[in-house]
Amino acid sequence: MRRRALTGSGGFTVAPDDAASRIAAWQRRAGRHGLPWQHTRDPYRIWLSEIMLQQTQAATVVPYYTQFLALFPTVTDLADAPQDTVLRAWAGLGYYARARNLHRCARALRDTHGGHFPATADELAQLPGIGPSTASAIAAFAYGERTPILDGNVRRVLARYFAVEGDPASTRTGRQLQAHAQSLIDAAPAGLDMVAYTQGQMDLGATVCTRSRPDCARCPLAPDCQARIQGRQHELPSPRARRAQPLRHGWMLIAQCADRVLLQRRPDSGIWGGLWSLPQFEDETALKAACARLSADSPPQALAAIDHVFTHFRLRIQPCWLRLPGSVPGQVGADQAWAPIEALDAHGMPAPIARLLAGLYGDTSRPR
Structure with missing residues (x-):
């Protein structure tokens, strides 16, 4: 097996050449396969699911996703709808800025892109309301682009695998995690299944490398996970400083x-x-x-x-x-x-x- 040494933030050496392939293989074997936004290459449906899944559990999202698509089957249908109608369909999901940005982005796609999504993460990230991680997810799922995602679940997996200190949501730690995420893709073979790999990272964080009870025995990254090796699974990622809620x-x-x-x-x-x-x-x-x-x-x-x-x-x-x-x-x-x-x-x-x-x-x- 070809292995290229990479140095983690704690000064240790890891060899992740096959880590991405292991995640993809694990996803095909043991990941989630019944979610309604899987098994599609339609960037509209992928984008909608990614926005809905921000700050919201998949089980909560499923009925909203199905209903939303019934009301707005295409991005043009969404763009043409009044904002009131869009907000009414979103009501109950919370974080309503997501719905307003979704509507604004749909109109930008209709008016400046002819209702078609750009095919690269860099272009997608220029659209209103689409951040870098969401852009990468759309590009990876819809077009197979080798680009890393960095949602909350993935940050936790990477923080443990590379033993990265610091709040994963902070700018400084986020840059470290982004670099590690890119290194795994760079080290992976040319034929990496980006759909399985990208979904696998999300599935690992959601079902195995969970916040409070990581199940290391089921994890394909366990052999060289630095948090497991150091016995720090419950310390990493570093907890956010709690602020008093006024x-x-x-x-x-x-x-x-x-x-x-x-x-x-x-x-x-x-x-x-x-x-x-x-x-x-x-x-x-x-x-x-x-x-x-x-x-x-x-x-x-x-x-x-x-x-x-x-x-x-x-x-x-x-x-x-x-x-x-x-x-x-x-x-x-x-x-x-x-x-x-x-x-x-x-x-x-x-x-x-x-x-x-x-x-x-x-x-x-x-x-x-």
């Missing part, structure tokens, strides 16, 4: 008039960007002032508070329900609409707001 507060108004509820579209920037939600206020005073502007003849009723966790903070939502007499007001504020209660699910909403309204109304017109 608690923020927001007051939300559920204003009901007749059989309609007042919704407000959130700005494109910030949390839940572009989605329909409830009018939100900084404090109770501002909420009561809004109730007065709606000519309410009774005070709002406070409901049970809801906590929602974001990446960098927790939001405590205090919902208040207000029943307005008479007919639905003819004028509302900018980006507001009186939505029929029976059609609330036709609006793309943040998951906790959709659950709140579904729990309140069900099939009736008043809270339970």
